[in-house]
Amino acid sequence: SYELTQPPSVSVSPGQTARITCSGDALPKQYAYWYQQKPGQAPVLVIYKDSERPSGIPERFSGSSSGTTVTLTISGVQAEDEADYYCQSADSSGTRVFGTGTKVTVL
Amino acid sequence: EVQLVESGGGLVQPGGSLRLSCAASGFTFSSYDMHWVRQATGKGLEWVSAIGTAGDTYYPGSVKGRFTISRENAKNSLYLQMNSLRAGDTAVYYCAREGVGATGFDYWGQGTLVTVSS
Numbered sequence: 001s002y003e004l005t006q007p008p009s010v011s012v013s014p015g016q017t018a019r020i021t022c023s024g025d026a027l028p029k030q031y032a033y034w035y036q037q038k039p040g041q042a043p044v045l046v047i048y049k050d051s052e053r054p055s056g057i058p059e060r061f062s063g064s065s066s067g068t069t070v071t072l073t074i075s076g077v078q079a080e081d082e083a084d085y086y087c088q089s090a091d092s093s094g095t096r097v098f099g100t101g102t103k104v105t106v107l
Numbered sequence: 108e109v110q111l112v113e114s115g116g117g118l119v120q121p122g123g124s125l126r127l128s129c130a131a132s133g134f135t136f137s138s139y140d141m142h143w144v145r146q147a148t149g150k151g152l153e154w155v156s157a158i159g160t161a162g163d164t165y166y167p168g169s170v171k172g173r174f175t176i177s178r179e180n181a182k183n184s185l186y187l188q189m190n191s192l193r194a195g196d197t198a199v200y201y202c203a204r205e206g207v208g209a210t211g212f213d214y215w216g217q218g219t220l221v222t223v224s225s
Binding site for chain 1: 142144151152153154157165166167168201206209210211212213215216217218
């Protein structure tokens with residue numbers, strides 16, 4: 001089955017930049033999406049179609065794509081950004097898949 | 108305001124069945140693809156099923172043949188029929204709306220807990 005691989009954790013100091021990668025063989029052909037999930041809450045979409053930001057999501061969240069890897073960048077990290085982040089994509093049959101998840105810790 | 112409210116979760120024995128519901132409001136339900144996503148305690152998100160506006164359905168291998176997604180547009184409702192349940196199906200189940208034009212899962216419910224245990 002198709003897999004998306006993320007680092008388990010990323011630590012960053014306030015005001016610095018956090019980068020979270022997501023790797024998968026189909027990413028050159030399929031869009032990637034990113035979700036933020038805080039404890040006890042439902043996920044929230046923060047990036048769609050690799051690099052588009054939904055309305056209401058702060059500009060410090062951005063996405064990029066290069067080959068089989070997509071990256072979520074959080075610039076000027078704030079304490080409120082501490083959360084789990086998941087990438088998501090699809091394969092050619094329409095099956096969706098989530099990445100393994102990355103816990104972002106703000107030091 | 109878009110709202111998705113899941114119901115139907117609970118405790119069920121292994122091998123049993125359960126039907127989850129998701130009540131949608133605040134948007135034209137029939138115009139959107141809908142999904143179920145689950146999350147076991149302390150684990151990551153797992154996509155469970157999808158249904159398109161035309162009623163086309165999709166499943167991962169882990170639930171195919173056991174779970175059935177359906178929708179009733181007249182009632183603005185999404186369903187997940189779960190049969191032959193296993194301990195590994197224990198999770199919070201979320202319904203989610205997929206935005207038009209492949210814009211991702213833009214709205215989520217708060218989830219309903221399914222526990223499979225004897």
